Amino acid sequence: MLRPALRHLQLVLRRHRPSKAPGRFFRRTYSTGSGSLAYGTYLPARYGGQSLPLVVLLHGCKQTPEDFAAGTRMNEAADRLGFIAVYPAQARAANPARCWNWFSPRDQQRDSGEPALIAAITRHVIARHGADARRVYIAGLSAGGAMAAIMGATYPELFAAVAIHSGLPYGAARDAGSALAVMRGERAGPAAPPIVPTIVFHGDGDRTVHPRNGELAPARGAPEIQAGEANGRRYTRIVHPGHPRREHWVVHGAGHAWSGGDRRGSYTDPSGPDATHEILRFFSLAPLRVAGRM
Numbered sequence: 001m002l003r004p005a006l007r008h009l010q011l012v013l014r015r016h017r018p019s020k021a022p023g024r025f026f027r028r029t030y031s032t033g034s035g036s037l038a039y040g041t042y043l044p045a046r047y048g049g050q051s052l053p054l055v056v057l058l059h060g061c062k063q064t065p066e067d068f069a070a071g072t073r074m075n076e077a078a079d080r081l082g083f084i085a086v087y088p089a090q091a092r093a094a095n096p097a098r099c100w101n102w103f104s105p106r107d108q109q110r111d112s113g114e115p116a117l118i119a120a121i122t123r124h125v126i127a128r129h130g131a132d133a134r135r136v137y138i139a140g141l142s143a144g145g146a147m148a149a150i151m152g153a154t155y156p157e158l159f160a161a162v163a164i165h166s167g168l169p170y171g172a173a174r175d176a177g178s179a180l181a182v183m184r185g186e187r188a189g190p191a192a193p194p195i196v197p198t199i200v201f202h203g204d205g206d207r208t209v210h211p212r213n214g215e216l217a218p219a220r221g222a223p224e225i226q227a228g229e230a231n232g233r234r235y236t237r238i239v240h241p242g243h244p245r246r247e248h249w250v251v252h253g254a255g256h257a258w259s260g261g262d263r264r265g266s267y268t269d270p271s272g273p274d275a276t277h278e279i280l281r282f283f284s285l286a287p288l289r290v291a292g293r294m
Contacts, residue, residue: 053135058144071265102146103179139163185210203254
């Protein structure tokens with residue numbers, strides 16, 4: 001049996017050694033009348049049918065779930081901390097580069113397109129593996145980060161917090177042309193405030209998705225700004241006051257890559273703060289919610 005603290009995903013901030021007994025990673029396909037989507041599930045070594053938190057992870061363009069898992073070390077973190085990791089997989093038939101279609105109006109709406117499939121997979125995994133519906137989170141890189149923002153905006157009762165790494169805000173584009181423009185930084189002002197707790201990582205040297213897309217809308221009150229250095233890169237951490245909780249990490253000199261990532265995966269930068277560690281730390285701060293409409 002898990003201790004109550006672990007059941008509520010009170011993630012500790014200190015480092016842990018990797019589990020000696022690795023968990024299980026397997027692929028399945030979820031199908032509905034409106035389409036199907038493959039996904040990978042990682043059950044941590046400590047899983048024995050008990051209710052664990054769930055983290056949904058959306059890969060970037062040209063990536064696979066296995067690639068994304070290796071680069072972020074999320075499966076190792078799941079073994080250490082005790083959560084289930086789920087990796088929806090974009091198909092080449094839906095996008096030749098395996099990008100999530102975050103710029104398509106159909107894929108920016110609740111109960112439509114890719115958001116509907118990702119939400120259905122999330123609910124299915126909660127039911128199949130008995131995950132804690134109060135502690136469900138979503139994170140993504142690049143196009144996956146943009147889709148994570150969409151999921152937080154369209155399914156706020158399903159996800160307790162969102163992490164966007166090198167991505168774009170909800171509603172940033174309405175077609176391929178506006179997507180290219182916004183990726184170049186052609187957007188007036190910061191995005192609308194998120195409605196669930198949100199953490200953003202973005203390198204200020206990113207030439208694929210302009211760093212402006214990582215900016216969060218101003219909140220009432222002055223933000224708390226902290227400067228630091230980790231693994232050879234300076235960063236600025238901006239914590240916005242109020243509800244929902246918001247953090248913006250600017251990694252100075254970093255490009256379009258997962259900060260502090262593992263070179264076994266693509267689009268990773270071993271330098272800089274450990275985005276995986278900080279994202280999971282942020283998720284642990286999300287308030288305990290009464291499970292909403294599933």
